[in-house]
Amino acid sequence: xxxxxxxxxxxxxxxxxxxxxxxxxxxxxxxxxxxxxxxxxxxxxxxxxxxxxxxxxxxxxxxxxxxxxxxxxxxxxxxxxxxxxxxxxxxxxxxxxxxxxxxxxxxxxxxxxxxxxxxxxxxxxxxxxxxxxxxxxxxxxxxxxxxxxxxxxxxxxxxxxxxxxxxxxxxxxxxxxxxxxxxxxxxxxxxxxxxxxxxxxxxxxxxxxxxxxxxxxxxxxxxxxxxxxxxxxxxxxxxxxxxxxxxxxxxxxxxxxxxxxxxxxxxxxxxxxxxxxxxxxxxxxxxxxxxxxxxxxxxxxxxxxxxxxxxxxxxxxxxxxxxxxxxxxxxxxxxxxxxxxxxxxxxxxxxxxxxxxxxxxxxxxxxxxxxxxxxxxxxxxxxxxxxxxxxxxxxxxxxxxxxxxxxxxx
Amino acid sequence: xxxxxxxxxxxxxxxxxxxxxxxxxxxxxxxxxxxxxxxxxxxxxxxxxxxxxxxxxxxxxxxxxxxxxxxxxxxxxxxxxxxxxxxxxxxxxxxxxxxxxxxxxxxxxxxxxxxxxxxxxxxxxxxxxxxxxxxxxxxxxxxxxxxxxxxxxxxxxxxxx
Numbered sequence: 001x002x003x004x005x006x007x008x009x010x011x012x013x014x015x016x017x018x019x020x021x022x023x024x025x026x027x028x029x030x031x032x033x034x035x036x037x038x039x040x041x042x043x044x045x046x047x048x049x050x051x052x053x054x055x056x057x058x059x060x061x062x063x064x065x066x067x068x069x070x071x072x073x074x075x076x077x078x079x080x081x082x083x084x085x086x087x088x089x090x091x092x093x094x095x096x097x098x099x100x101x102x103x104x105x106x107x108x109x110x111x112x113x114x115x116x117x118x119x120x121x122x123x124x125x126x127x128x129x130x131x132x133x134x135x136x137x138x139x140x141x142x143x144x145x146x147x148x149x150x151x152x153x154x155x156x157x158x159x160x161x162x163x164x165x166x167x168x169x170x171x172x173x174x175x176x177x178x179x180x181x182x183x184x185x186x187x188x189x190x191x192x193x194x195x196x197x198x199x200x201x202x203x204x205x206x207x208x209x210x211x212x213x214x215x216x217x218x219x220x221x222x223x224x225x226x227x228x229x230x231x232x233x234x235x236x237x238x239x240x241x242x243x244x245x246x247x248x249x250x251x252x253x254x255x256x257x258x259x260x261x262x263x264x265x266x267x268x269x270x271x272x273x274x275x276x277x278x279x280x281x282x283x284x285x286x287x288x289x290x291x292x293x294x295x296x297x298x299x300x301x302x303x304x305x306x307x308x309x310x311x312x313x314x315x316x317x318x319x320x321x322x323x324x325x326x327x328x329x330x331x332x333x334x335x336x337x338x339x340x341x342x343x344x345x346x347x348x349x350x351x352x353x354x355x356x357x358x359x360x361x362x363x364x365x366x367x368x369x370x371x372x373x374x375x376x377x378x379x380x381x382x383x384x385x386x387x388x389x390x391x392x393x394x395x396x397x398x399x400x401x402x403x404x405x406x407x408x409x410x
Numbered sequence: 411x412x413x414x415x416x417x418x419x420x421x422x423x424x425x426x427x428x429x430x431x432x433x434x435x436x437x438x439x440x441x442x443x444x445x446x447x448x449x450x451x452x453x454x455x456x457x458x459x460x461x462x463x464x465x466x467x468x469x470x471x472x473x474x475x476x477x478x479x480x481x482x483x484x485x486x487x488x489x490x491x492x493x494x495x496x497x498x499x500x501x502x503x504x505x506x507x508x509x510x511x512x513x514x515x516x517x518x519x520x521x522x523x524x525x526x527x528x529x530x531x532x533x534x535x536x537x538x539x540x541x542x543x544x545x546x547x548x549x550x551x552x553x554x555x556x557x558x559x560x561x562x563x564x565x566x567x568x569x570x571x
Contacts, residue, residue: 037475040478245569
């Protein structure tokens with residue numbers, strides 16, 4: 001009896017260090033910086049450090065990352081009146097607008113992906129994004145942007161007038177935007193046909209609209225590519241840069257084991273798109289090494305409308321939020337899609353396009369263009385109320401974290 | 411228990427040697443815990459707060475950089491300004507029926523829950539404001555926590571989507 005009491009006391013004394021902290025290991029530490037100052041979202045840079053505090057070199061590198069993010073946002077933001085994109089949006093139809101190199105590069109890439117996806121990714125749906133209530137004037141409580149004639153008192157019960165949907169859709173022909181480089185300067189020309197004058201019953205023009213570009217579906221991806229280049233240039237081998245969960249550039253994870261390619265992959269959780277249905281915070285985890293992973297989903301910005309969910313991704317073919325058009329009252333469709341192996345900007349735009357394409361279109365596109373990339377999407381069947389994960393990644397690479405989602409290997 | 415056994419127990423000293431040792435260790439543990447949690451509490455000023463629903467970070471507010479909802483939580487928060495203070499309404503679910511009103515004073519660098527429809531008692535409304543890094547406000551019915559924004563984040567499990 002006395003022996004067992006003695007053992008208990010010894011065990012209790014030994015457990016004290018566990019309760020109150022353990023000695024530091026010699027292993028390097030994963031440190032990071034977070035900022036909320038760019039793109040209205042959270043930017044996270046993680047890096048490996050031999051010390052418990054960041055070195056001056058890391059502080060300087062974080063400064064360079066922030067500076068580049070700021071430059072990109074200044075160029076692409078629609079919330080900044082002086083940005084290249086805002087000036088393009090403010091221009092009249094037919095105007096040629098000088099833009100900066102960043103805007104030119106991103107618009108050129110957007111145009112390439114617009115054509116590759118047959119218009120499923122279309123950044124010229126800016127008016128529709130505003131019509132459905134997903135621009136910064138709705139999401140930024142301090143926005144001083146004026147009300148628009150098409151604003152509605154209650155977005156969860158009232159649809160926009162159909163003439164706005166039809167005419168805004170007609171203004172979204174991104175193929176007719178002309179991008180040029182002349183003598184080291186860059187220009188974008190707004191098509192002369194991209195104007196709609198709304199008239200009253202007596203034929204008087206009461207409202208005038210021209211094409212509006214919104215690079216929300218590619219801009220963050222471009223920023224991630226730029227930070228990826230900064231990390232590479234600095235010789236960073238381990239860590240990642242995550243911009244708002246939209247795109248993440250992953251280097252390697254020092255603490256994991258090498259894969260068959262000699263790389264140490266990082267596990268990245270993919271957020272559960274239906275937290276009201278599945279309790280797990282992530283629906284899947286995917287191993288990524290030395291690559292970018294981009295995601296789009298209807299769980300980022302949305303509001304309910306009857307049985308449907310209106311999200312910020314607009315289907316340029318219907319003018320309605322993706323999976324939210326009247327022909328699809330059950331809301332069936334792809335609710336989240338992810339791609340790894342592309343640049344973050346192409347991945348960002350491509351995942352948006354996959355959601356617009358729908359299940360059959362996405363499967364055909366994956367077969368044609370993405371068979372050597374890592375693609376995963378969740379399809380919701382609104383009739384059967386089932387969720388199915390389609391992926392071309394092996395079970396070693398992609399692990400499902402929720403029960404109740406079927407898995408289909410592409 | 412027999413009468414004889416009762417008498418035997420009565421004759422024993424009130425505390426055996428090992429009992430005293432165990433009581434002593436427990437007393438030391440209590441004092442240690444008191445010292446650890448009271449005297450070593452981080453009294454440094456907060457730089458912002460994070461709002462967690464079911465232990466998942468749903469919103470981050472930095473005094474320097476403003477607020478951002480985490481992916482998937484954008485529709486669960488509404489930010490306004492009243493009398494020079496930031497007012498953040500945090501909805502416990504998508505129906506927006508259940509809420510906590512969180513007041514953020516950027517001048518005083520303090521955060522407090524000022525209203526809620528979580529329960530009749532509204533315990534979260536009466537919890538101390540958060541001014542130091544050891545502060546926390548918890549609303550159990552809404553599974554919501556307000557915690558100081560801390561530099562010591564865990565970067566090992568990034569998520570997307």
